[in-house]
Amino acid sequence: MTLGLPGHLARESLSRALANAGHWAAFTCLAIGVVLGAVMATFGQQPGRWVGSLLALVMIALLALVARFPTVTLTVLYLVVGAGVVFTVTVMVMDDGEFPSTNNAVLALPATALLLVGGAGSGSAIGLTWATLGFGLGEAAAFLGVAVAGGVYSPNFAVCFAFAVVVIVRVFDGVTRLSDMRRDTGLHRASQQTRELAIRHDYELRATARLHDTALSHLVAIAAAGSGPVDERLRVGIRQDLGLIVGRDWAIDHALGENSDAGPGVRSAGRPRSFAPAADTPPARNGRQNGWRGRARGGVAPDARAPVEETVPSLAHAFSSAANAGLEVRVTGDFAVLGTLGPRRVAALDAAVAQCLINVARHAGVDQAELALGLGGGEVTVAVMDSGVGFEESEVPPDRIGLRTSIRARIEQEHGTVRLWSTKGIGTTIVLTVPEGGE
Amino acid sequence: MSGHLRLTQQEADPVGAISASPIVAIGATLAFLLAAGLTWSHWGEVGSPLAAVIALVLVAAAGTAASFAASPARAPFTNDRLWLVVMLAVGAAIAEYVSTIGNNRQLYDDFGPAVIGMLILSLAPFCTWVSAALAGVLSAAVLSILVVGASMYTESTAPVAALITLNSASVLAMSAAAAGYSYGIVAETLSWQREANRAALQRDTELRAGIARSVQQSRVSVLGREVLPFLAGVMTADRISVADADRARELAEALRRALRAGIESTWLDDLAANIRMNRGVDTIVDDPTGAAAALTADQRSALTALISWLGDAARSQLITVSFAADADGETHGDITLVAETGTSPPSRRELDRFVAVARAVAFRADASLTRENVTVGLSYDID
Numbered sequence: 001m002t003l004g005l006p007g008h009l010a011r012e013s014l015s016r017a018l019a020n021a022g023h024w025a026a027f028t029c030l031a032i033g034v035v036l037g038a039v040m041a042t043f044g045q046q047p048g049r050w051v052g053s054l055l056a057l058v059m060i061a062l063l064a065l066v067a068r069f070p071t072v073t074l075t076v077l078y079l080v081v082g083a084g085v086v087f088t089v090t091v092m093v094m095d096d097g098e099f100p101s102t103n104n105a106v107l108a109l110p111a112t113a114l115l116l117v118g119g120a121g122s123g124s125a126i127g128l129t130w131a132t133l134g135f136g137l138g139e140a141a142a143f144l145g146v147a148v149a150g151g152v153y154s155p156n157f158a159v160c161f162a163f164a165v166v167v168i169v170r171v172f173d174g175v176t177r178l179s180d181m182r183r184d185t186g187l188h189r190a191s192q193q194t195r196e197l198a199i200r201h202d203y204e205l206r207a208t209a210r211l212h213d214t215a216l217s218h219l220v221a222i223a224a225a226g227s228g229p230v231d232e233r234l235r236v237g238i239r240q241d242l243g244l245i246v247g248r249d250w251a252i253d254h255a256l257g258e259n260s261d262a263g264p265g266v267r268s269a270g271r272p273r274s275f276a277p278a279a280d281t282p283p284a285r286n287g288r289q290n291g292w293r294g295r296a297r298g299g300v301a302p303d304a305r306a307p308v309e310e311t312v313p314s315l316a317h318a319f320s321s322a323a324n325a326g327l328e329v330r331v332t333g334d335f336a337v338l339g340t341l342g343p344r345r346v347a348a349l350d351a352a353v354a355q356c357l358i359n360v361a362r363h364a365g366v367d368q369a370e371l372a373l374g375l376g377g378g379e380v381t382v383a384v385m386d387s388g389v390g391f392e393e394s395e396v397p398p399d400r401i402g403l404r405t406s407i408r409a410r411i412e413q414e415h416g417t418v419r420l421w422s423t424k425g426i427g428t429t430i431v432l433t434v435p436e437g438g439e
Numbered sequence: 440m441s442g443h444l445r446l447t448q449q450e451a452d453p454v455g456a457i458s459a460s461p462i463v464a465i466g467a468t469l470a471f472l473l474a475a476g477l478t479w480s481h482w483g484e485v486g487s488p489l490a491a492v493i494a495l496v497l498v499a500a501a502g503t504a505a506s507f508a509a510s511p512a513r514a515p516f517t518n519d520r521l522w523l524v525v526m527l528a529v530g531a532a533i534a535e536y537v538s539t540i541g542n543n544r545q546l547y548d549d550f551g552p553a554v555i556g557m558l559i560l561s562l563a564p565f566c567t568w569v570s571a572a573l574a575g576v577l578s579a580a581v582l583s584i585l586v587v588g589a590s591m592y593t594e595s596t597a598p599v600a601a602l603i604t605l606n607s608a609s610v611l612a613m614s615a616a617a618a619g620y621s622y623g624i625v626a627e628t629l630s631w632q633r634e635a636n637r638a639a640l641q642r643d644t645e646l647r648a649g650i651a652r653s654v655q656q657s658r659v660s661v662l663g664r665e666v667l668p669f670l671a672g673v674m675t676a677d678r679i680s681v682a683d684a685d686r687a688r689e690l691a692e693a694l695r696r697a698l699r700a701g702i703e704s705t706w707l708d709d710l711a712a713n714i715r716m717n718r719g720v721d722t723i724v725d726d727p728t729g730a731a732a733a734l735t736a737d738q739r740s741a742l743t744a745l746i747s748w749l750g751d752a753a754r755s756q757l758i759t760v761s762f763a764a765d766a767d768g769e770t771h772g773d774i775t776l777v778a779e780t781g782t783s784p785p786s787r788r789e790l791d792r793f794v795a796v797a798r799a800v801a802f803r804a805d806a807s808l809t810r811e812n813v814t815v816g817l818s819y820d821i822d
Contacts, residue, residue, distance in 0.1 A: 016627060017623035020623030022616065024616055025619065032608045036605060040597065161473070169462070189744075190740045194710075201704070208697050215690075220691050227684065
């Protein structure tokens, strides 16, 4: 939401709101005029007062037109007709001799409605000009009416008071806008700035997480290896990841593109299936050399054994990571359940599962993991299990941020949950749950 | 439509309402002058001077209450404040009726309806259009009872219904003006907001792409530009040297640090860094739980506006923004903003604008100003 009105719109908006205020007051005055005429004609035994009601209705109709189409022509027409109404009402009222002078409540009704015309154009000066015209015409019409019907002309106090209020409000409006407090507060600039800051922060974090996901494990492996020949598996892993990054606008989240580019997916129709490490599969290596993730995924998939289904999303990145880490993954469940998720959510799940599998390969001390997929209660659940060494979550050093960011942050960003059970010497189970749908 | 029913200008356009706040004092003064002038003009009809004085005192009390209630420092204006003002003004009208009872030859010179209408009109920026209209109609209903009483000894021979209709004209017209203004300005503001939000969504893709590109110039991307060529070098090399291993360790550590800093920081840290860098005002954010990320968009805007305004080298030397949560950290959070003032410290009036804006976006806000410090306390509920 954007707070308040920007400075450049405030002038027109306030002017229209003030004109609207005047119109509502004018309609009220005229409606009271209609009722008053009807009351006097009905209860006051003065049938001639119906004319007053009728004239007030004519002014209401014209004012409605001015409010709807604030043109100069209609404004002038309203002022002319309104002045005629004030003149006629003055003649009617003064002829009866009911009031000693034109300073009375009955004449105040049409005359006030006349000065509250609002009128064409916007801004305080124009608003004041129309109000002054309305006020002057109303008083002139009353003066003329007295000249025709007799009686004493006296400026109408209620009309003068209404005119004074209009002048004060319009002048106040003009003066306060000159002080330009809106610019001083800078609320709109702040609104844009916070929006930009939040997006920038989000991108920075994504960019860092992406770099972390792709490069950190390689850096750690290089640092741990010390001097010596480059391990072939490391070389393959680096090649694949550089292929993902280099030459691309890598700060942008490619979740959507990744899924649509995924090509042949992996499906396991409710029965366990094993995937051998991709490094052992020559076609996979060729695929990665092209630096195109979709093809790399095709290579990771267990070629002829896996039924090909273009529309079913997969956890290709996870399997690719597992393969690079030399981890064998057994799958239970149907990948079709991922079809209930939006592409971005699948990508987040894929990345989180990949990090789980990398963790298993790095820390569990086993070369096998199990993956179970399920759908129930409007949620997709993926469990990653290993029979490794296990750990205490509280004992994980704070600088180990894989679990916190790559897994938990991604899943929580998709409104999902991460649960972890680990027992030393028994193994670890991580259950990732995300709600169906999503972007 | 429902938005128009529920919102006041103060809620939809807080800065506009702050600009409008002096009009309440002007309206209250005008109402008092009107009451005093008309009392003086029909003093011959006054049978009870005490009641006439009480009436004037009540008008002054209603005007004072309105001015206090609508001041930016006491924002937001609530409905019960409107009713307090209206009740005081209606009390003044009753006292005026009592003061002239039996002698009131003309209703036209009674100030009651005009004073009530004037006060409702001057509070238009602070009440919904329904409240304003309702206040006018109910006041007119009370005044009608007085007219029935007064009609027995007025000069006019018109039917009582006509006197009631005429007498209520000023209060109804002015409360209608208040309702019309409130409705109009809220409708204008909401319509602009809808338009602005639509435009912002349309611009979003462009903005994101632009920011994504500029992110590549950031610290993380610079790090990426060091990491990637290094990995490429290792990939094409036959052997890893000791220097490579050391370099890999350094880069891994730098990457971890960058990610940790990224996770623990929020948009507010970026804002503080901007102010520090561009305006030379030290800005410290103490937000251990990243609570700034949970603020609503409007709250972020209000906080950004305040910090940016304080973060002027002449206004402040040092700004500290601290976040704290309640014991369970789930119901509400507190933000304390302390600025050590610079060569031209902010005025109380200037600060009140921001406090009023903060209150408009669901912050409970208080500000205190001393010679050395500006302290703004903001408290908010956590959904």
